[in-house]
Each structure stands twice: as C-alpha cells, then as structure tokens.
Amino acid sequence: MQIVRVHDELLDGTLRTHQFGGVRVAVVKGEGPRELIRPGRRVAPAGEGVLRVLRPLTGAVWVVQDGRHGTVRAPQLICLDSTRPYKASMPENFRLVDVTVAHRLVGLTADEAASFTARPWTGAEGLAALLSSLLEGLGRHGREVETAVDLLGGSVVGLTAALFSERMREFAEDPRIARQALMLQVQSYVRARLAEPGLNAETVARSHHVSLRYLQKVFQEHGISPARWIRDERLARCRTELADPHLDHLPVALIGERAGLYGASHFSRLFRDRYGITPREYRKERGTP
The missing domain is CATH 2.60.120.10 (Jelly Rolls)
Known part of the structure; x- marks a missing residue:
C-alpha cells in the first residue's frame, strides 16, 4: 500500500x-x-x-x-x-x-x-x-482487552459474515447468490455453536430448512463437505485457544470440549491429522512451560 x-x-x-x-x-x-x-x-x-x-x-x-x-x-x-x-x-x-x-x-x-x-x-x-x-x-x-480474544474475533467474523449475507440477498434473486447467502448464514450459525456436541451437517441442514443433499451441494462449490468444514472450524478454534497464554490454565482435553471435540484421544488424533502435531505438543512448542 x-x-x-x-x-x-x-x-x-x-x-x-x-x-x-x-x-x-x-x-x-x-x-x-x-x-x-x-x-x-x-x-x-x-x-x-x-x-x-x-x-x-x-x-x-x-x-x-x-x-x-x-x-x-x-x-x-x-x-x-x-x-x-x-x-x-x-x-x-x-x-x-x-x-x-x-x-x-x-x-x-x-x-x-x-x-x-x-x-x-x-x-x-x-x-x-x-x-x-x-x-x-x-x-x-x-487496549484493555486481555482475554477472550478468540471469542471477540468470532463475534466480528460472525457479524461480518451475517451482514454480507443480508446484503447479498438485496442484490438479486439469482440461485447462485441464494446459495452463497445460505453458505454465509450456515458458517455464522456453526461458529456460534461449535461447542454443541450434536452440531453436525444434518442438524445444520434441518435448522436452515434445506435438505442435507442441497447443503452438501452448496459446500461442494467451495471444494469441501459440510462435515469436513465443521470439523476444520472446531480444530481451528482449538488451535487458537491452545496458542493463547491466557487459557493455559485449561486442560488440553477441555480445550477440545469447548469446540465440541469430546474424548482426549479422539481430539488428539484429529488435531494431529490436521496439523501434524498433537495438541499438547503444539502448546508446548508455543513456549508454554
């Protein structure tokens, strides 16, 4: 610039x-x-x-x-x-x-x-x-914000995505725009509910009054399935919290549960498959004693 x-x-x-x-x-x-x-x-x-x-x-x-x-x-x-x-x-x-x-x-x-x-x-x-x-x-x-930075970021992203979705509906009734508006609505909805263990592609489709097949089609246009996207968002939330020194008092397993990933071994395996390192190793390499 x-x-x-x-x-x-x-x-x-x-x-x-x-x-x-x-x-x-x-x-x-x-x-x-x-x-x-x-x-x-x-x-x-x-x-x-x-x-x-x-x-x-x-x-x-x-x-x-x-x-x-x-x-x-x-x-x-x-x-x-x-x-x-x-x-x-x-x-x-x-x-x-x-x-x-x-x-x-x-x-x-x-x-x-x-x-x-x-x-x-x-x-x-x-x-x-x-x-x-x-x-x-x-x-x-x-300047005074010292904790819950990921939650604040999530609020900004969620409101921004919802605002874009709202504006998109104003532009046209084109089917492509309708699918993109749904995508934005779903992403905002999911990010606000990552901690819910029952959150999955089926419940998301039902809450937005569309079929699972249609929801999969919308996500397929972005090269990913809704189930995979939800899992990746949960893991990304965990990685952000593991990198936050203000959350070091929370056990690694609880970090996973806060994002809807229950079971320490299950969470560790998913995290390692996604990032090539376990959650505990990621927190240690970040410099946590």
Whole structure:
C-alpha cells in the first residue's frame, strides 16, 4: 500500500493493532487529508485475499473501488478488498477502526466480495448496527482487552459474515447468490455453536430448512463437505485457544470440549491429522512451560 502525504508534511498519526483469532483489528488515528492507495502493481498475483471493513470513529472516509465511490462517517461502515486496486481518502483529522478478515473466514471469493466494496452500510439499524457498535467498543477499549480474544474475533467474523449475507440477498434473486447467502448464514450459525456436541451437517441442514443433499451441494462449490468444514472450524478454534497464554490454565482435553471435540484421544488424533502435531505438543512448542 502507498500512503500519500500532502506536500512535505510528516505522516503524523498512531496505529494500534489487536489480533483476535483470525481477525486483525487496527485503530488508526491521523491528521488529514491523507490517502491510502493500493495500485494494481502492488496487488499480489497469488495468495489469500482479505476484506477490510472500515468504521470511522471521527472524521470521514472516502473509498473508491470496483467502479464505485462511497463516503462514510460514524456510525457507518464500508468495505475494501485487497485483491484489487483501491483508494481510501481521509479528508480531515480522523480516527477509525480497520478490520481485516480473510475471505475464507466469511465464505466469500474475491469475485463475490466485489459486490460489497465501496458500498456504505448505514450502521444505524439491524446487523450493521451491531457490528458498528462492536467495532466502536474495540476502538475505544481495545487496549484493555486481555482475554477472550478468540471469542471477540468470532463475534466480528460472525457479524461480518451475517451482514454480507443480508446484503447479498438485496442484490438479486439469482440461485447462485441464494446459495452463497445460505453458505454465509450456515458458517455464522456453526461458529456460534461449535461447542454443541450434536452440531453436525444434518442438524445444520434441518435448522436452515434445506435438505442435507442441497447443503452438501452448496459446500461442494467451495471444494469441501459440510462435515469436513465443521470439523476444520472446531480444530481451528482449538488451535487458537491452545496458542493463547491466557487459557493455559485449561486442560488440553477441555480445550477440545469447548469446540465440541469430546474424548482426549479422539481430539488428539484429529488435531494431529490436521496439523501434524498433537495438541499438547503444539502448546508446548508455543513456549508454554
């Protein structure tokens, strides 16, 4: 990314970041006018793309991407995508929350994410209001957050995915979009219920009023089965908690149970098959005594 300054002024400002599981939250404060530019030559040809959701706390943010131009102020939200060129401008003194989340965490491809870029969300009602309020709280009190970082990350991801799903339904009644909206709804639903031992593909399909075969078809478009995706999400939650020193007081088996993986040997085998190392070894190599 290029940061463009006005004339020869110094880029005075502050940046504070927090990692909540698979989500990065940055609180940025600076004096405008400023521009953040991602030119085409700086877009990597390969690698996992990310979505960036911006929530102004003070000041305004102008975003240009995918042929659209959107302007937001608190409590509004706006989205950028790292896989294509964009420009974000802050015309005055500003303070904002910048959330970075991988496409895979919200169940979107880069092409699908193009439907959301540079489109303001009101931030005053519905799911957008919930996400806006959460980001405002992180912006104001993020420095004080020391525990439950994975749960906070899960909340941000879940609300973001649900918000994209809600917006997707507004765009068209195309069957492909309907399937993608269902995918986002399912992912948000599952992440909120990982600890439930009865959570599986059948119960998920039933709760969303679709057949198991249809649910499998939706996931097949993303190269995975719903059962495998649920298992991988459980293991990813466990790995995040094993890496968190604030959770070192919890036995390894309990870490598995918190994500719905019951039985110490069963959990250990699944974790080793997925990551090539047992949960206990993973925690020890992270540096836990």
